[in-house]
Amino acid sequence: MSKKKKAGVVNQSAPAQVAAAQPRPSATSKIPVSKTSSPPATVVAESERGFELIRFDRRVKWFVGICIGLFVILTVLKINYSSVAMWNTVIPDGSDARRGIIAGTPKSIRMDEWAVSTPAILSQYYNDFPLENPAIGGQKPALVGYLPVHHFISVFRPDYWGFFLLSLEMGFAWWWQFKVIGSVVALTLLFLLLTQNNFWLSVFGAVWLVFSPGIAWWSYYLLPTLFPGVILLIASIYIFYARSLRTLLIAGPLFVWSMVSFALALYPPYQVPLGYLLIALLIGFLAREFHKEWLFDKIWMKAATFAIAFGVLGTILYLYYSDAKSTIDAMSSTVYPGKRSEVGGTGFIANWFSEYYSWLVSNTSFPKEWLNICELSHFITFAPIIIPSLLLIFVYTKKIDPLLVSISIFVLVLLAWIQIGFPDWLAKISLLNVSPTRRTQIPFGVGNVFLTVLYVDYLKRRSVKVSGLVTALSIVAVIAFMVYAAVVNLDDSNGFFKVHQIFLPTLLFIALAILLLPFVQIQYRNLVFCIGVLFFLLPGLKANPIAVGLSPITDNALYKTVRELHLQDPKARWVVMGSQYITYLVTATGVNQLSGVKNQPDFKTMRVLDPTAKRDSAYNRYAHTVYNSFIDGKDSVFIQNNFEDAYTVGVDPCSPKLKKLNVKYFIFDRHPQAVETRCLRQVRTLGSLEIYRVNE
Template identity: 60%
Template sequence: MSKKKKSIPPAVSSPVVKPIEPQPSSPTPTARVDSPRPGVEPDKEPAFELIRFDKRVKWFLGICVGLFLLLTLAKINYSSIGMWNTVVPDGSDARRGIVSGKPRSIRIDEWGVVTPFMMSQAHQNFPLENSAIGGEKVALVGYYPIKHFVSIFRPSHWGFFLFDIEHGFAWHWNFVIFFSIISTTLLFLVLTRNNFWLSVFGSVWLIFSPGFAWWSFFLLTLQFAGTVMLLSSIYVFYASSTRTILISGLLFLWSFASFALILYPPYQVILGYLLLLLLVGFVWRNYRKELLFNKLWLKLGTFAVAGIVLGLVFYQFYVDAKSTIDVMSNTVYPGKRSETGGTGFIANWFSEYYSGWLIDNENFPKNWLNVCELSHFITFTPVIAVCTVLYFIRTRRIDPLLTILLGFVLFTLVYIEIGFPTFLAKATLFDLSPTRRAQVPFGIANVVLAVLYLDYMRQQNLKIKGGLSFGLVVGVIGFMVYAAWLNLNDSDGFYKAHQLFIPTLFFMGLNYLMLPVSTFRYKDVVIAGALVFFTIPNFKINPVGKGMSPITENMLYQKVRELHLQEPNARWVVLGSQYLTYMVTATGVNQLSGVKNQPDFKTMRALDPTAKRDSAYNRYAHTVYSTYIDPVHPDTVVIQNNFEDAYQVGVDPCSPKLRKLNVRYFIFDHAPQPVEIRCMKQVAKLGGLEIYRTND
């Protein structure tokens, strides 16, 4: 990943949008009005502006960009590829390439699949077709480095084209983290009226939440593109400068394409609704005709041109990717998934109050599947919902942005916990998002809601006293007792009552501070700071590594690379361990075994000419090959589907079918029997692994 900045889209850096100058007769001051002190009702609204690029914001941006460049140049990443030191041991240090932390075996999708896929693409010069990772133009539809115009919209991959694999890998990891922090902070600055510390703390809280961290920050690609898209839209709406409007329009075009072309509807649908409603709520709250209609034709033209260009981009992408999309959408798994909700959370809505204290990679309630699936985001929505109603009753005013967002959170909660009628699920496209995936963008919405509520609470400075105040406090205590009871019950004995005491007190205190029963200066920042403090341990979820030595210095990797460079067109098969197939994929060889992001029908039709076992391999799958020799029925190929995302192939290593597929190299995870190697000779022996090549 690179230190060059010329390929990075320009940050939203327009001048402050100023209000119309007051007429001489108007007593309204032109200076910005400070936020009201506690207990003092503001006489006038603060002057409207978007992002105030003061020294604090500039320093913050500089620090983030500087860390991105520094860590990328140092080849720092946060991958769990250190697992390779123990999964395929070669006698080296088990801590090779690990700076700090512990690699996570549960993140096999990252260290065993996505990382080898990236390396395979890089070693093969970023091809459109790569049967080692799947059929058709797999890298075009999947989010992998590729030589295609679509890479313009995949900024986390730019480092692979500018530098070597290790720096490109570091670029990917540091880009998604630091630029997501930057874009989210800038968005919070807009939404919270330039509340700097709340925006920074809210961004750190969101980006390092378990719902992101335990999934190796994969969703941050969507998070980054979405926040830039929303920011650029707001700037086009409110900017007065032609230059700002045009730059913002370009950013809107780029970020919209980036968001749309990631092609993962389970997250995109709900996150897309969230972004749209935030835009609607912001414009409603800040409806200023003089700004919105200023240079209206230029703004409309900017969006129109962006729409035309996006149409051309999407059309060309569809033309190139149609056959691949058709194959992917017609797989047995995941295929055309459609759900109507109602299956609930993997853990429960309030499990994050306790999981961060008491759960890790190896220890968690078994009925919660695994630490990744159960992880989501801290919520304060129950208290916020009650308090929002109280604010309305007392002030007779609503904040459109806060109200719309709260309504959306509750709407999505109904989908997750109760479910929608089929027609509503399909009409809203929620049916494309299974509840276990919907809980992630739902959690993002909960965090954004909390940040906006804290800003709203600061602006209102309402203080409720007397019996109502007492009732609210009792309600918070009751709510937290319920949350503790719910987690005790759901965890099926994993939690003990005494373990939940301190977490319950901690979040009881934060929920209490959310109530309008006490006011003090910087209350919003104190709450957000406490949440950052709570979030800090999440920094250790992913290890810190330097370079890719756990893979690139492994003896198996180096030997396969050596043989591959001598005979680059030969195909490979691993007979045995699926973990070996992951490592072999990273070398860039064209292998039959390994993970297939989508079915490779060209290859499988050679092994299954009549498509008798089509349903077994028509899926995203981890494929494992093994020896199967039947003297009675020579050259028989057995294909069995043993898991939803896996299948096995039993084949004679000397089968003519493999010869037709140009398979020349075989890796055995055991000492092969003479009948298995009757047509080949050994070319390498690495401990218990043996590599053979066919005789012809």
Template identity: 45%
Template sequence: MSKKKRQASPDTQAAPPTRKPVTVPAPTPTLAAKPQPVAPLPPKPADPNELIRFDRRTNWTLGIIVGLFLLMVLGKLHFVSLPAWNTLVPDGSPVNRGLVSGTAKTIRMDDYAVGAPWIISNINRGYPIENEGIGGLKSAMLTVPAKHIVSFFKPHNWGFFVLDAERGYAWMYDLCIPLLLIGSFLFFMMITRNQYFLSLTGAIALLLSSGTVWWTFIPASMIGYCGLTAVTAVYLLRERKPLRIVLLAFGLVYLCIAYLLQLYPPYQVPMSYLYILVLGGFLYNERKRFFPINAWVLKAGLLAVAVAVFGAVVYLFYNDVKETIQAASSTVYPGQRSESGGSGFIANWFSEYYSWVTNYQSYPKGWLNICEMSHYLTFAPVILPLTVVLFIQRKRIDWMLAGAALFTIALAIYVEYGWPKWLAEKTLVSMAPSRRAQIPLGVGSILLTVIYLSAVRDYVKQVPAWVNVAAVAAILGFMIYTAWVNVNDSEGIITSSQTFLPVLFFTAMNALLLFTIQSKYRIALFCTGLILFLLPNLGANPLSKGLTPITDHLLYRAVRPLVEQNPDARWIVNGSQYVTYLVTATGAKQITGVKYLPERKQIFKVLDPTMKRDSAYNRYAHVTFQTYINPQQPDTTILAQQFEDGYIIAGDPCSPKFKKLNVKYMLYDHAPQIPYEVRCMKKAVELGSMTIYERVD
């Protein structure tokens, strides 16, 4: 074979090597591998410098409170006993007109018979700052919504200026509930280091206590403002960002002014001391977190600016009402209240333990009424000695707990025994009569309880079993004593057998306060028991809707057109005081009715030119009229005091004095005694037994 390479033809070119097919073995079936569990992320550690933890739970709570409030307002729902008008002055309408649920309580006369007619009167007259139907001078500015720049500091009145009258009324009375719940909840969250259930329970207990609900939530706004003011002050101390410092500084001053404009010193003065003591104790306990104060020059400067700006508005308000305030302070009743305490509770300090036994219509006569006798549950007699033991055992003082305890002791002494006169006057506590001071004292008892439970949450002191037995026996003995006090003080309304369950229940509740007994669910059990006991107070007030018991009333609809036709004419009601209240609501310039102050400059200058009977009418009063004709002195007018808060005007309906006063209409709720007394009038409207006469001479 030649070594020379031979050229291959295409036909003879070698074929590519053949590859054997690769056989892929079928996969062997295996069990699916289980996913390995992933360990959950550890919870985010609590920030030791965090004041209030606005987590999902807290935000939902605040949202629900605000949402329910808005739903109530949109639905025109409120808790005032306006449906009582359906039976007090029946006009043939259904007795449940305006009533959604519950029962109207006639005891809350200041709300449905005085407050509501005053408010509707000022609405009908266009929100003036002077309204003769309410009282002399500028009474309207102090008592009802009025068009004035100071309304900016009165959130309760905002609804009237942006909503219709009925929703504005609902806003006014409903706002106090979210104020209390939000203000107290945030305050408790701050001072208990975010103990959610304890904080929420404390807020609910303040809301549902008898001293709050039976006064139609009047104390609620003040409690709420105190809590919000304290929280804002603490956040201002901690804040570093300039914009937030501005908002907090102005917010703090705003809240202080809004609180002051509640204008009820008997509650405000003691309550201010309570929150100052508790807040001061909190800041001292946590002084390392707040002091030295960051950016203190900026904060002090902004507070000064806020005080100056808002102070200018308040100064204008004060100038407008200065004469009115001086006149109110100079009245015979209520005048300038100045007491040194010592008259005690209307009921007794422990009557709330047995509040399930009494009710709206069944209570001891010596306790006056369900409102006056109501206050708050107190656990102070057990907490106070335990607090001393706690401080000794821990060898340190919780200054916040000490502040709440000091307030409770001091005010309890004021109520039961009194203070030296100089001390009561210097501290201004003299402005709080004993029976009014029991409300802030009760608020202090709730704060004391919450603070104490927070302090002993994780603390247990091991003691011999006999010590706990002795402690529980002492608590049982205390509860038996409270039962004895109430049985003897209740004029037979409360019997010994009725005290059995309350004694057992509150013995158990007080025993939960013993930090010598280890209990994993101490706070949960106590909070549950407290809320369950207070829940029946939800029925204290009715759920009402709108203003129809007044504005749809036959008498109101008969009088209102006459007032619109002749708004400057004056009215007198000859008869029932309840009829006078309805006439007030129409916006009439009525001489009778309820007067915050007497109208000296015009009305009594004519009726009593020498001021001989000044002591009879110089008061907050319910004013009625009756016919008195003296043939020897035909123009005689008698002004006679009937009650501490009431006087009567008696005279000839056709007297020249009433003509001079432009008394155009006289409403009789009965037939005139003799035709002579209506000789100067003609019938304008007849409403069954009632007749409206118009003066024609």
């Protein structure tokens, strides 16, 4: 370490040494008494501060306090960002189409949230958070799937704590608010750590990440994985740099908790790339801030902390695995997604410059080749400007920031995985084979945001003076790159974008990119850049509505009718004959139904319907299941795989197989024929929907 670097480290014993060096007055000397007994506060310039971790000054405390206050208020008010109001129109019951909506519009494309996740959560809630719940899958689906469950593992799923502590609707609000507000706080603290306590830039980075289209359009599903990952990185750094037992006693348990929470989010397509990002950030930070007096202070206590932490971690994971083994085995043996193995190289759904033009697309209007607004959404990236700029800085100064180098390597490796692909052996060794490129593009975007925010912070301390020729060539290169990005989007969209539409976004990003050039020195450069990025993110705030409560579900006439019948006969099993949407809503009532989304294959049920396992490959998967009437007089059961995540079952409603499965209630999405109901009696009619019960 250079002498200059050592001089920048705070000597914690310095105050005592200075006090000891002061000459003591004699007993007879007269000491003038000032009107104030304490010396005036000394303001230390940012550039003169020594190395420190997170500075919890008044501004940070106020920020955290305001966020906690918002979390409490919004939870108590039952505010959420769910699209459950889609039920007002999908299964209308004469109610107001905006029932439960405060602002914005529910998005039909977010059916993974309003039609799958939310009903599954309610199913768990009404059944007292069971380990086994056939309505959502075989084995122990909530234990392996990320759902609330009565098991110690719920300690590591903080976004679900509200369901155990509060009412249903407050618990639902907690689920949303913890993900969003909790992640903003955690990310702000991490950016404070990585930017040497640049407060406003840290808040900007957190807001940019959380409200980027790549997260917002996916109903913030990434955040329950990203949040513990962020806490894990903070805890790890605090253990490495701890200088007191108190710090280790806090950081050690936090390390264990966050590691378990991150590991058991159990969505490898996000976890594996994010894990690499966390490693890159940790290595880069340690290399940049290699302060021996901090790192080697209490080294044995730190080693003991990590040893104990990994011991506790192993015990927790072993206990979890003991309970979840059969479910994990079943899931890993599924045709989809268990046996999926990728080699990359399939590219982005749109292209990695498409976010520059995100203003021009919506959930109902986008290039048809880009699938849908969720799949094509990711993050604004400035890597093509930043990485060459870092090389330019190195050429002129022979200095480089190890943290920026580490993140740049991460970005380039993931870009190679997405665009080029890896050999099969490398894909498996790296574990990226479990992350399809359409999912990898999200962690890739997160890495780009970290790269940009930390680079902007770096520019405050490092700039270069170059010749006029280099300046001109660099600006021309930026313009050429943005023109290239515009052409790529014009070509990829097959005429969806028009030249006049992309002119202003291209101009904006040319200006923002020029601001990132290391030799550009203008007043308020960073402020202008941050405002420009936030301005461009504004349309993304409409991705999710602002809603209150769960009335679009709980006040729906079908929901209330099914709940009434279920409470009269709670052990009876149900099946929806027809519409998959009716099935989704029925799941939310808590009934045990055959149809619906199965997180893991329910072999116990399917072996009754398919005793010889002839159609095993059709249902051995995560799947949306739909049941229909199929009567051939032979009690045959027809099972067909429609998509990689769906299958259809055709069965006679009066089949002895269904009686064996204790199916007593049938919901038809139409008026059934007499042959279908020969063993049933009608118990309710709701418009075109009819509910029947088995005759006994």
